[in-house]
Amino acid sequence: MAEVQTISQFLEARDTISSKEGKVFATIEGQNILMIELKELSAKWEKNKEEVQVIGSRTTKNKTTSVKGTGTLSGYLINSNWIKYGSNFQKGGPDLYFSVTATVEDTTSRVGKQTVLLQGVNMDDIPLLTLNADDGVLDWETDFTFEDSDLVTPFNGLNEV
Secondary structure, eight states: OOOOOOGGGSOOGGGSOOTTOEEEEEEETTEEEEOTTEEEEEEEEEEEEEEEOOTTOOSOEEEEEEEEEEEEEEEEOOOOHHHHHHSTGGGTSOOOOEEEEEEEEOTTSSSOEEEEEEEEEEESSOOOOOOOSSSOOOEEEEEEEESEEEEEEOOOOSSOO
C-alpha cells in the first residue's frame, strides 16, 4: 500500500531564506560598524585533508588534519573605513584584525533567525581606489581569512532530523 503524503512532508517556499535578509556588523577597534554597503558576505571552513593508503584496501582514505577559515566580502564604496582602519600595517603599525557578526532573519519564513560571529577576520587586501570610465557605481571586493567562528543563535528549523 502506498504511503499517503501530507503537505507537511514538503518544504514550503516561504520557509526558504531570502539572500537579502541579513544584517552585518564589523567590530573594529571597539566600534560596531553597520555594514550597509555590503553586496556579498560568504565564509566557510576549508578542510585540509591528507590521503591515507592502507594495505589491503583499494580505497584511498582521507584524514582531516586542520581547517582554515576563508571568505569573501564585497560592497559599494560609500565610506573610507577600509583605508582608515586597514592602512596602518603598511605604515609600520599592527595589522587589522576584527570581528564580523551576521544575522539572517527572513520574517516570512518559520525557521527563525541565525546569528554567526567570525573572529580574527583579516582581509587579504585593503580596497583603496577603483575608477572606471564605464557607467556604474563604485564598489570593492576582497577575500579574507578568519581564526574562529561561533553559532550565536541557530535557526529554529522546521523539523528535527
